[in-house]
Amino acid sequence: MRTVYVNGQYLPEQEASVSVFDRGFLFADGVYEVTSVLGGKLIDFAGHARRLQRSLGELEMRSPVEEDELLEIHRELVRLNEIEDGLVYLQVTRGAPADRDFAYPPEDTEPTIVLFTQSKPGLAESPAAKTGIKVVTIPDARWARRDIKTVQLLYASMGKMMAKKAGVDDAWMVEEGQITEGTSNNAYIVKDGKIITRELSTDILHGITRAAVLRMAQEAQMQVEERGFTPEEAKEADEAFVTSASTFVMPVVEIDGTPLGDGTPGPIAKRLREIYLEESRKVAI
Structure with a gap:
């Protein structure tokens, strides 16, 4: 009990x-x-x-x-x-x-x-981390203060169900032509070795895992650019991933039916997951 x-x-x-x-x-x-x-x-x-x-x-x-x-x-x-x-x-x-x-x-x-x-x-040993997840894009119909972690999660739940009905794992939300974030995670793409993710604002949740992963990426001499990106740019990326407290760093291998790279988790996502888990375990309380 x-x-x-x-x-x-x-x-x-x-x-x-x-x-x-x-x-x-x-x-x-x-x-x-x-x-x-x-x-x-x-x-x-x-x-x-x-x-x-x-x-x-x-x-x-x-x-x-x-x-x-x-x-x-x-x-x-x-x-x-x-x-x-x-x-x-x-x-x-x-x-x-x-x-x-x-x-x-x-x-x-x-x-x-x-x-x-x-x-x-x-x-931490999720099978999905080895195969990667697939996402679809959906309109972002949430309220304007996504930086506040409220219990208003109905549209996020609807987005999960849209993804499920499409036969994939999750959805990335789109507003004014650009990706905001996933239904319960922050979204990233990687192009030519550079990690790209939307900058902090009231448009997205200020992810705790996001902050830690970006800090660790910079400490590992990886390039990071905080800006918006379009679904088209995402589909042309070399790799992609999401971060959250429950999935850590999770590779994304397909967006709207378009495979990224060779359709398997990319090296940067895999390395960041290793670094994040290793460093987080060291300072866990």
Whole structure:
């Protein structure tokens, strides 16, 4: 039986609940983070904690716990659920006022905080990393503040289903003729040895794995260019990949039916995955 954390209590998942008036449920008025666990340790926890505070600040929402307490909750859930490899999901909402109202509730309304784990044995040894994934492009129909990691994930879910119906693994979203990002990841192409990915703005999520991978790429003397790129440019790339907390660095081998390179994971994506996993394990907490 899995143990979860809800508003200060560790509970069996069957006994955990939140109010029907919770604004996360009624308005998607909440933010979240997902932290990977490898070897029983948290990957890049500090980065996720910083982004959580930024998301809360952008929504004028107060944090229910301090960072040191948040770390202890993560560690305790990993311990209680005996997670070797997996994920810790964290969600904070504006809370559960007495009734439904579009206006924010009084400032003294207690936020709701929920955490749970997902066990994923062999998370870093995903078979997909060896074969690469295939993507299709779809219009980006999300709201304009994608830099805030909110629980408004309906269109991302729809995008995953569009990809599934097309017989591929994921979708890359397109706005004004350029790729923004994947449904749950940041997108990259590689051309003539140069890594190209969209620059940070309100158009994309400021990925924690993205920041780490780009830093490691530059430390490894790889060329990085932060700019937008078109689907046509992507299809002509030598290779491509995505990054996220749960997939790390995942090679992309096909876009809209067009194979990249020889249709297998490219050398830069494979090397970055090796570097990221190796370096992240060293500093996991």
